[in-house]
Amino acid sequence: MESISTCFGVKFGHPTKNSHDSRRIRRVGIVGLGGFATKRFKRTSCATVVGDREIDLANSDWKIGFKEDFERRFYIPHLSDVFGDLSPMPSTFNLKSRRPSHESGNGYPYERWNGYVKNNDRVLLKVIKFSSPSSAGAECIDPDCTWVEQWVHRAGPREEIYFRPEEVNAAIVTCGGLCPGLNDVIRQIVITLEIYGVKNIVGIPFGYRGFSAEKLPKILLSRSVVQNIHLDGGSLLGVSRGGPNVSEIVDNMQERGIDMLFVLGGNGTHAGANEIHNECWKRGMRVAVVGVPKTIDNDILWMDKTFGFDTAVEEAQRAINSAYIEAHSAYNGIGIVKLMGRNSGFIAMHASLSSGQVDVCLIPEVPFELHGPHGVLRHLQYLIETKGSAVVCVAEGAGQNLVMKTNAKDQSGNVVLGDIGAHIQKETKKYFKDIGTSADVKYIDPTYMIRACRANASDGILCTVLGQNAVHGAFAGYSGITVGICNTHYVYLPIPEVISYPKNVDPNSRMWHRCLTSTGQPDFF
Numbered sequence: 001m002e003s004i005s006t007c008f009g010v011k012f013g014h015p016t017k018n019s020h021d022s023r024r025i026r027r028v029g030i031v032g033l034g035g036f037a038t039k040r041f042k043r044t045s046c047a048t049v050v051g052d053r054e055i056d057l058a059n060s061d062w063k064i065g066f067k068e069d070f071e072r073r074f075y076i077p078h079l080s081d082v083f084g085d086l087s088p089m090p091s092t093f094n095l096k097s098r099r100p101s102h103e104s105g106n107g108y109p110y111e112r113w114n115g116y117v118k119n120n121d122r123v124l125l126k127v128i129k130f131s132s133p134s135s136a137g138a139e140c141i142d143p144d145c146t147w148v149e150q151w152v153h154r155a156g157p158r159e160e161i162y163f164r165p166e167e168v169n170a171a172i173v174t175c176g177g178l179c180p181g182l183n184d185v186i187r188q189i190v191i192t193l194e195i196y197g198v199k200n201i202v203g204i205p206f207g208y209r210g211f212s213a214e215k216l217p218k219i220l221l222s223r224s225v226v227q228n229i230h231l232d233g234g235s236l237l238g239v240s241r242g243g244p245n246v247s248e249i250v251d252n253m254q255e256r257g258i259d260m261l262f263v264l265g266g267n268g269t270h271a272g273a274n275e276i277h278n279e280c281w282k283r284g285m286r287v288a289v290v291g292v293p294k295t296i297d298n299d300i301l302w303m304d305k306t307f308g309f310d311t312a313v314e315e316a317q318r319a320i321n322s323a324y325i326e327a328h329s330a331y332n333g334i335g336i337v338k339l340m341g342r343n344s345g346f347i348a349m350h351a352s353l354s355s356g357q358v359d360v361c362l363i364p365e366v367p368f369e370l371h372g373p374h375g376v377l378r379h380l381q382y383l384i385e386t387k388g389s390a391v392v393c394v395a396e397g398a399g400q401n402l403v404m405k406t407n408a409k410d411q412s413g414n415v416v417l418g419d420i421g422a423h424i425q426k427e428t429k430k431y432f433k434d435i436g437t438s439a440d441v442k443y444i445d446p447t448y449m450i451r452a453c454r455a456n457a458s459d460g461i462l463c464t465v466l467g468q469n470a471v472h473g474a475f476a477g478y479s480g481i482t483v484g485i486c487n488t489h490y491v492y493l494p495i496p497e498v499i500s501y502p503k504n505v506d507p508n509s510r511m512w513h514r515c516l517t518s519t520g521q522p523d524f525f
């Protein structure tokens with residue numbers, strides 16, 4: 001291994017499908033003395049691999065190499081890359097009609113609407129300039145934490161468009177599990193398509209399954225159909241896991257003449273969307289496939305947050321508060337709340353932090369023991385003895401090593417999780433019985449109630465902007481992209497980058513430490 005003072009091994013390879021390995025590869029590229037990366041991974045060599053390019057930090061021009069590689073990784077595919085004969089036309093997305101014109105003589109000056117975004121506009125992906133690799137959360141490329149701008153493409157309407165609105169056949173599909181805000185996004189996509197002048201908009205029923213040969217009836221969409229759908233949770237179109245393969249999906253799209261596809265879903269859905277995009281272009285189909293990340297778990301990379309997450313955290317407060325009241329009102333009461341989060345504990349962490357009523361927060365990223373002198377149960381005993389009650393908030397994917405494995409998978413291939421909440425309840429009851437202390441243990445599982453909620457106001461706005469930008473991206477001729485909010489600005493990202501591995505809670509992050517400060521819990525092992 002090279003010495004830290006002379007040479008830092010930094011790797012930025014495209015990760016493999018295994019999320020944990022992938023995260024390692026990605027994280028090892030960051031120099032941070034106090035961070036997750038350097039504690040777990042040794043530095044490799046002087047050669048730095050950025051994408052598929054090797055960069056030598058000893059070379060004074062390494063920054064140029066890094067930037068070029070970053071630019072290439074975050075390039076967003078455009079129809080004109082493949083279809084050379086395309087000629088754009090002036091956008092039909094024009095809000096001038098909403099302004100008083102100079103002819104109207106009502107005193108308002110005529111102005112040209114300048115709400116278009118230029119293709120070369122960019123948004124900074126990282127906004128902190130770290131002074132040292134030992135600074136909290138530092139993500140440095142070299143030991144000096146040299147500042148290197150990492151730009152991504154700004155989302156929004158372009159002045160020129162690559163589809164004739166009156167000829168467009170647009171389709172929307174919602175895949176995976178439910179998430180608050182799905183209807184808000186569908187609504188905005190439809191409304192924005194209509195503003196461009198699109199007449200043919202269909203909803204594909206029940207996720208990718210709606211593309212199968214069974215021929216589930218399509219859902220005709222228009223402003224009047226979607227006007228009030230955001231008042232309800234769920235998805236107007238229905239959702240599903242599993243379904244036909246990509247080739248069948250594209251066959252079906254070809255049959256129906258779909259040339260704009262809006263795909264709302266998580267990591268799995270986006271993997272499918274990217275394959276659909278590739279297959280369409282391979283077949284010479286001039287199709288724009290644009291994703292809108294949907295995951296209540298908030299486990300998509302690079303984004304400030306995904307829609308539905310805020311609502312989930314807010315709704316989780318009700319369950320936590322109920323658990324608190326139950327626990328607080330009972331003699332030696334213990335309330336356990338399970339929240340969603342298959343691999344990522346963002347909902348549990350944020351809900352625990354915002355409620356201020358949680359004593360123990362357990363997430364998949366942080367291993368824990370139930371039994372033993374440092375286990376959760378011993379701490380619950382301490383809480384009962386000192387406070388008289390306790391509240392536990394556990395993410396569904398936490399402590400899966402403690403529950404019975406069935407090796408079952410759902411139709412998308414996701415592992416079916418054991419019920420960690422029920423397990424903790426059972427073990428807690430047994431523990432207190434064994435030590436001869438009566439304890440009143442209540443378990444609340446609000447997961448599906450939370451997921452079925454309608455979006456709150458803040459998510460409603462996020463959905464609106466994401467939905468509109470998805471349509472702008474398609475009309476601008478981009479495909480194989482997804483939309484997101486990044487440092488409060490809206491961006492287009494290439495799908496492979498956002499699904500290269502799932503975003504997790506960093507146990508060394510300031511946020512997790514804040515959560516621990518709030519709960520006052522020790523390490524449980």
Ligand SMILES: Nc1ncnc2c1ncn2[C@@H]1O[C@H](COP(=O)(O)OP(=O)(O)O)[C@@H](O)[C@H]1O
Pocket residue numbers: 175176177207208209240241242243265266267268269270271272273275294295411412414
């Ligand atoms: N790697 C993949 N490639 C192509 N399609 C996938 C992939 N993973 C999942 N899918 C499809 O995407 C849809 C949703 O996937 P799922 O994992 O259930 O939800 P999410 O998109 O929320 O992660 C399913 O119809 C599934 O068949």
Ligand SMILES: O=P(O)(O)OC[C@H]1O[C@](O)(COP(=O)(O)O)[C@@H](O)[C@@H]1O
Pocket residue numbers: 175176177178266267294295296297340341342396410451
């Ligand atoms: O019971 P279902 O529909 O499989 O959903 C459960 C899963 O849905 C989620 O909320 C989100 O999953 P997706 O993003 O893959 O839809 C997970 O937290 C949870 O494990």
Ligand SMILES: [Mg+2]
Pocket residue numbers: 176266267268269414
């Ligand atoms: Mg998934």
